[in-house]
Amino acid sequence: MAAPRKYPDELRARAVRLYRESDPKPTIRKLVQQLGVHHEELRIRQAEADAGERADRPPTDMAAENRQLRKKVAELERVNAVLRSARAYFASELDQTRR
Structure with a gap:
């Protein structure tokens, strides 16, 4: 606040x-x-x-928009990291069942 x-x-x-x-x-x-x-x-x-x-x-409105977009980018990067980890995990699980 x-x-x-x-x-x-x-x-x-x-x-x-x-x-x-x-x-x-x-x-x-x-x-x-x-x-x-x-x-x-x-x-x-x-x-x-x-x-x-x-x-x-930058003008105030552009700076506020930049802050909002940076937050969104950070959130999407976190989501992508989780998805990459999940993909790697399931790929390794799939590899073990094929052997």
Whole structure:
């Protein structure tokens, strides 16, 4: 279960908007000091990626889909390992009855 959020989503969205609309851009550290929030809480770079302004990280929805697909791949790999073991076992059993 995820920890409860310390700051409301509205504050985070407003802080990201303030950063993006500022000219010249303040440093993130200065902005978070002014707002009194932790710098990791704002997720400015992620908001820029979600808006299509950054290519160095995937958007939030794509990252969530990737996590889901990785889980599915891991599950299918476990199933395949079990099936390979069962195939090897039954093949050895079949070999013994043919001799």
